[in-house]
Amino acid sequence: MSKKLPPEQIIIRPPVEAYSVLIAVTGGCSWNQCRFCGTYKGIYGGGQDYTIRPLEDVLRDIDQKVEMNYHGFPVFLAGGNPTSAPTDYLVEIIKYVRLRLKNVPRVSSYAKALDILRKSNEDLKRLAAAGLDIVYMGLESGSSEILRIMKKGTNAKSMIKAGKKVLNAGIKLSLYIILGLGSYKYSEEHVKETARVLTAINPTIFRFRTLNIMPNTPLWKEWKSGEFKLLKPIECLKEERDIIANLGENVTSQVFNDHVSNYCAIESSNIKEDREKFIETLDAFINDPRIQNMQRKNLTRM
């Protein structure tokens, strides 16, 4: 059995942070129960326990980046959910990043809705004032039933509350949605409720990912036994189209399909303006016989 990875080892970051300076703040995930997620459960090596790294270690890593002359890049505070750490600790790290590294265009981190709900509005405003620009949060689905089945630890109501809290504090919010997370049984509900929650939050950005089932996740066994089914590529694209079609008129978010798991790469800088074109493009994919005949593959390396 492989050894657990130390907290300073960064396992994952958003694709958009590929050219950013990565600073490990927490290791693992404080929740680590989502049934579809294997990130910290051992798909990469032996897994990683939840840890808040000592402040002096994080500040030393920032000093090292300064020595390496990494000025002018975005900074990603890494770990499953650094926002689970105390606000004073995070403020000190963000301020130190802003002090030591010059011309940093963006400071970001992953966040879990529960972390956001545990923080006060004042805490979040302090993080924004220190220089935290954006958090990436897994909505996954707007359906409370799917979130319950997948053990996300949050429901639609608390997702809406957390999302609004982030935005009201002056921090940008990027949400992830997983196409196919409700399989066939809950596909319609996944579409309807995800569109409803996105409409209620109107996040700065939302991003689509397609469900792929990793070994070491609780969902793996269910998929292998045939109990849980993966949607076909065309059905994932239809879910995406229908989510976009069901959004309220108020939604002005940027939308991205910026992941290797996606079956299309289309994007919008304002879905209110681009909605018709976006749907037309998705329909062109959906009506393409090559997509219609495409078999579903489960990616286990991404």
Ligand code: SF4
């Ligand atoms: S999806 Fe996010 S919150 Fe859920 S276990 Fe994975 S890292 Fe943790």
